[in-house]
Amino acid sequence: MEYIPEMKDDVDSWQEVQLVYSSALKEIGTKLEILNDEFAHVHQYNPIEHIKSRIKSSESIVKKLRKNGYETTIPNMVKYVNDIAGIRVICSFTSDIYRIAEMLINQSDIKVVSVKDYILNPKDSGYKSYHLIVTVPVFLSDRILDVKVEIQIRTVAMDFWASLEHKIHYKFEGNAPEHIKRELVECAMMVSDLDAKMLSLNEEIQSLK
Numbered sequence: 190m191e192y193i194p195e196m197k198d199d200v201d202s203w204q205e206v207q208l209v210y211s212s213a214l215k216e217i218g219t220k221l222e223i224l225n226d227e228f229a230h231v232h233q234y235n236p237i238e239h240i241k242s243r244i245k246s247s248e249s250i251v252k253k254l255r256k257n258g259y260e261t262t263i264p265n266m267v268k269y270v271n272d273i274a275g276i277r278v279i280c281s282f283t284s285d286i287y288r289i290a291e292m293l294i295n296q297s298d299i300k301v302v303s304v305k306d307y308i309l310n311p312k313d314s315g316y317k318s319y320h321l322i323v324t325v326p327v328f329l330s331d332r333i334l335d336v337k338v339e340i341q342i343r344t345v346a347m348d349f350w351a352s353l354e355h356k357i358h359y360k361f362e363g364n365a366p367e368h369i370k371r372e373l374v375e376c377a378m379m380v381s382d383l384d385a386k387m388l389s390l391n392e393e394i395q396s397l398k
């Protein structure tokens with residue numbers, strides 16, 4: 190059942206939205222932890238370095254709705270903002286990103302809404318990450334809701350780059366000086382080289398075992 194918030198007063202509705210989305214984050218977080226533990230059991234290493242999750246602030250949601258020309262109502266938040274619940278999965282190697290994504294989307298209760306592979310097709314900024322929007326069932330006392338969660342999967346190096354670029358983006362309100370943008374693109378290339386080298390080193394080590 191698609192999640193459509195009940196029409197109550199705004200404060201009550203926002204609290205319900207937070208409850209529903211934080212439950213969805215717990216469901217996805219647990220699935221990822223189980224996959225990581227099982228992977229470590231079978232392959233003797235953890236593909237996931239760490240996981241960060243957050244509920245988008247009401248201010249950011251309102252900003253996104255306004256940017257896309259929607260009225261700022263609770264039903265519009267749920268309908269048009271796909272990343273109210275966001276989880277970021279930081280992996281050791283690029284190959285782990287695809288493994289984790291595949292293992293997760295193969296689960297029968299997960300429905301894939303969209304996939305954006307910014308590793309295969311990086312943004313002009315140099316941004317690389319694998320984005321999935323999925324729905325996960327949340328079992329409440331009287332209903333089961335399919336709730337959207339945005340999952341960003343990237344390597345430690347990609348995450349390092351994205352964090353700095355995000356800070357710069359906000360500092361200059363999207364208009365960073367050209368030389369900084371250029372250097373960021375160069376750094377993104379170094380990140381790709383580093384990820385490729387670390388992956389091939391790891392594969393060599395694994396083959397020796």
Ligand code: 0O2
Binds near residue numbers: 316350
């Ligand atoms: P914030 O502040 O991180 O929450 P959609 O979310 O699908 O409606 P969009 O922009 O098409 O809109 O989705 P996309 O491209 O999948 O990007 C979603 C999120 O990815 C962004 O959320 C960022 O977190 C991250 N992201 C995308 N592009 C970049 C980039 O060039 N640099 C960095 N550092 N992060 C990026 P928000 O809501 O834009 O921002």
